[in-house]
Amino acid sequence: MKVSLTLNGEPRQIEVEPYRSLLDMLRNEAGLTGTKKGCDVGDCGACTVLVDGKPLNSCLMLGVEAQGCEVLTIEGIQPAPDRLHPLQESFMRLGGAQCGFCTPGMIMMALALLEENPHPTEDEIRFGIAGNICRCTGYTRIVEAIQACVKK
Amino acid sequence: MSEFSVIGGSVARPDMPGKVTGRAQYAGDLALPGMLHAKTKRSTVAHARIKRIDASRARAYPGVKAVLTHLDVPRVLHYGSPHPRSASCTKDQYILDSKVRYWGESVAVVAAVSEEIAEEALDLIEVEYEELPAALSVEQALASGAPRIHDLRADNLVVDPVTVRRGDVEKGFAEADLVIEGTYRMGRPTPAYMEPNVCVSQWSEGRLTMWISTQTPFMVRGILAEVLGLPLTKVRVLVDHMGGGFGAKQDLFQSEFLCALLAQQTGRPVRMEYTRKETFLGGRSRHPGTVWLKQGFRKDGTLTARQARVVFNSGAYGSHAPGVTAVGTAALTSLYRCENVLLEGQAVYTNTPIAGAYRGYGVVQTYYALDIQMDEAAGRTFSQPAELKLKNAVREGDLAPSAHPIVGHGLESCIRRGMQEVDWPRKKAPSTGGIRRGWGMGCEMHGSSAYPGIKEQGNATVRMNDDGTAQLFTGATGLGTGAHTALAQIVAEEMGLRFEDVSVVAGDTDVVPWDIGAFASHTTYMGGRAAQMAAAEVKKQMLVIAAEALEAAAADLEVRQGVISVKGSDRRLSVRDAVLPKKGLPTAQLIASATYTPTKSYSFAAHFVEVQVDTETGQIDVLQVVPVHELGKVIHPVAAAGQIEGGIQQGIGHTLTEDYITDPVTGRSLNAGFVDYKMPLSMDMPPIRTIMLETAPDPGGPYGAKGVGEDPIIAIGPAIANAVYDAIGVRFRHYPITPEDVLNGLRAKRA
């Protein structure tokens, strides 16, 4: 089936089988491997992308369901090729990433969180990323990295 | 100006930009033209002979390119835990066997043009099992008449038991005023790294290239070559970014051979990626087990004797059982000093999932018992836990488990600093409506390096380029801890370069020096020292050239941040200008290699933890953790703290919510997934106030640096258990401590 969507700001037409998840479509047919597969069943959040502005697990959506949607992945959040998003900067600087496997999904979730609530408390941050598993950091520095991007 | 110009600072990690942009490549991101996808069929019985296996329908399925069963693969026993030069390994696995020894073991693999077709083809493979009685627990495996799990051992022991003796325990117990004994039971946590195991194989002109997520690329290369009958020049293993390992990606999992054989048979690249469920079924967990521990104390609290029997459940194969048993058992000679010690350790085969190497390596289990029992003794000797532990804490000159003398007073400094930070002992907090709070402390020590079980060596090659930048070639793998950054910092510091002038070449067995692998908390200590030694040699070579240019003696030159200066004068020259090729002269070849064979250094930690217990639901929450770690020299503060905080997450999980369970009757895995294997999430994790000390640097490490990766996961468990005791007066001697355990414990206390 042919899927027409806007992917990271660009209109794309992607040929994909209906039984492929959005995650697999992004990683295989669309060649964007930044979004990771940690569990494939919606338990870990590593595959989080934004669809029409909403963060969701791309492993729990079929690629064909993205027809007509705006999809944003980790590859699409830099404001310019030579500039990083503030969340990417803060994650790097403050130890929000170690092995990096949960990082794309975590940053996408943080992005959506700050979009909806520009001044979250620490509790609200932890509530927001409750569906993103990190096995390396203990979450302390992830929370700090997100807090660093809260607009004063 | 700080004494150091590069180490001790949290420099920008070169691996970070790729990770936050999604551009970093992990083995599963690789797509090769014509690549096939491999899936594994797994057994649905815990112990059986395969009477018949018929893959003909699967082979005939459109889109399937190859199927392998035990009938199609070389029948070669290989080391599952690949440290062939060590005492810590077992050779008890075939690539695929005519027998299955646990529920979920691989019985066949399929390579097909898509994952969906490979999965569908698995259903077409017919397997007839002749079920055998299964030993699903250590007790069952050791009972008389128990089923024999491996042909080589009638007693179901993985190796002969380990005994460690110091002094005279009989005499020690005779001198004791107080004797305490208890049995401590450990459940089965698993590492649950976020990146499932994955490998990609491709053959070309008889050469095999494997991209893989592994901590031990040279082990993978060596054992692949041995089993496939290839010279090492024809096997190349590549590791780029890894999504965590925590020790458990040290083994060979059968998938490596099967992936390589499928690629060989089909003539196409093959990717084999575990599902999350398979990381449980086919991965490695921590060793469950029991520790019986008995200690004698004088009235004044000093230890007189310690006796212990450690029994680990190895699961269906040996993997790291010998090493884990040896290290975990020997650890009990130390931490709290005792002259008279008798320790016995053994590991038992059972028809359950395989236990292997996992951060802490046997010491998580034995120190859980030891530290909790010290707390118990504190109650009975009328001294405060911290006092009793300080009194008995190992110190400079005491023999470490490796039989080397300990350097410095690291443990004492951790305890004292922690007591200061949390104002210990804490006044009892008021309880409201059934909610009780308590504080506890737990201590540990852990060695950097797998010595003496493995005679390790760190190798490094440093090369200075003709523009004054330098490259470090290291076989050390990058699990994601920031190890490569630390190694580069050490090279830059040693040579007087700026951090950004040093790059690291790693991850290609064709290019980098041999390395045993990234584990045992030894990368900074061992790999770092080797890097430092090689860097020092290249620096010497560089200074010879610079001395000539500056018309000074090499001994009078200093290098800092890429600038060479002559002591006591204002003559200076950039490193770049010193080594830049000059017209008419051959370019200098500045390169050196170094090998470091360490013994061992020990890092220390004391964790102070506050918990809250809801006495109506039994729920335990960790409210705050103050971990105090002594690491000799902190190379990269953010990376080091990250190791501590991450280890605490895993340790909180081990102690309260994580347990990989199999059905006691069928051996079936009951929670091979993240719904029912419960790791602490963002809302479950407490604030952590990390404190790092440099009070006991080890001259054997680069700038005195020691390891840190495993220490946090060892100290946090007993700290929590002891805090729960402080909160509700119930002593738990096992993990995980569930809400049901709490309610049962409170009920028993009231009775």
Add this chain to the structure above:
Amino acid sequence: MRRFEYFEPATLGEAAALLERYQGRAQPLAGGTDLLVELKEQLRRADCVVNLKRIPGIGGLSFDARAGLRIGALATAREVETSPFVLQHYASLAQAARELGSIQVRNRATIIGNICRASPSADTLPPLIADGAQATIHGAAGERRVALETFFTGPGRTVLQPGELVTELLVPAPGPRTGKVYIKHGRRKAMELATVGVAVTLSDTQVRIVLGAVAPTPIRAALAERLLAGKKPDAALLERAAQAAADESRPISNVRASAEYRREMVRVLTRRALERALEAVR
């Protein structure tokens, strides 16, 4: 996943016809957060998947002070969790929705999908039953309404016949001074499947207590309700009612918790839910 055929019907009739034709080998797809997981874990097989999201008229989430709440078939848990009128008038439902999975899951999972999956531990079921919700079911023979309390027939089983689809839930408007509480018991603070769920809807005139995860379907704690009917609740009465609720529950033991523990949690959490509901009404 195994391969399947895929359809995007444009009307309810088309969808129903597809489901009936494939007789249990077709699976309807709304949020997909249960379906895709179960297909991947091979707990369900699908020869075809029928995406309901292109069908007009079955979405929406609306409230009317007289008629109450209408939850369309495509309304997500996240919409319900964040809806001002749900937060104000159906606090227990909002709380239940908020504790379902993660935000990522809730952005896709539908309330009606939660209903139709009929897991005994599903979070939204107890509050909806406590509030007297009704399901509107569309089938070949037309439309019918079923009280949610009688909708579930066993674990994962409902009164739905092949070819039938739930198109909406209707929840009556709350009376004045009504306290609504949902308490979920889980080992962690998020991403849990409830080991026990307790929903209490309480007003001056009536109290309804619904228990989840302690029987093959959600159950009313009818004896507990009778104990409280028409009486002024003091601490002793609440404790007795909570004990009655525990006695009425029929939990099983599994990897998440033992039956004894679950029964004990029914007692503790029913008491706490009643206390909080009374507090809300005060």
